Amino acid sequence: MRILVTGSAGFIGFHLSRALTGAGHQVIGLDAMTPYYDVRLKEARLKELRHPNFHQIRGDLNDPAALAEAFAGDGPEIIVHLAAQAGVRYSLEAPLSYADANVSGTIALLEAARAKPPKHILAASSSSVYGMAGGVMAERQATDQPVSLYAATKKATEAITHSYAHLFRLPVTCLRFFTVYGPWGRPDMALFKFVERITAKAPIEIYGGGEMARDFTFVSDTVASVMALMAAIPGTGPAVPEDTLSPVAPWRVVNVAGGRPVPLMRFVEAIETAMGQSAHKQFLPMQAGDVVSTAANPALLEALTGHVPQVGVENGVAAFVSWYRSWRAEA
16 A cells, blocks of 8 residues: 655654555655754664655655645555654643644645545544543543643644544544654653663653653554554444444544553663663652553454554563664664
């Protein structure tokens, strides 16, 4: 198939694009290469993506020329929309960048898709839309009280895609990712920062007094889930338990996680074990916009794909540490 991956030089987009080309699909990558973090890491990912089946476009979703190139010919059959301004904490510093990338960019993409409708659009959302809900997070529960601008723009992505699905019959699945981690990850995320600071024998900052938990999802599990969901087009196939299909549109939302939250201090211990070093820990209060815990109900994901993420944090963290050391050695 011809598949458009927005955010193809990003963390998840890179892994997904590599898996898709390896499976024989034609992948069109679109990425603005923004400097939110070191662009050299994005360039290194693109170097890894060199493949006859992969074509990279450097451009912004709000750039008509870039979108025209991405939708050239008959257009893509599948769109996986991962491009976004990421990060809860950075949204306190640069809020307009979130409006431009996550809201305006999504609308521009959907307008292009409206002109050349694909079979399925899969759009990245986030566990952050659940806000301070706590407990086990199921897709049907209310998500009307975001506690960060980042979360609000992801909730907007869900609402905007629903309106396009309703008005123009564009089949859309929104993917609520839960703390994706692994090799080639983002430098602003805890795992990367912790490994970097432990390597430098500097203290690591642990927020919330260490009393936090996350439903960590290894990136290979995330990619496997996204690829399996491509065939689960809303409005087709038999009904499944827990489905969130809209009553007025070919639209659904799916948690992408294993449903096994891990205490933050166990995550830190996994890092120390993988590195063979103890961390000097600095405990700090919760940061604005952050939540105490996330825990997904993955029943819908399992019903749609027969798969739920399985990689445990000890193995996942060890894989990241191994990648980090080889990457730093080559940098």
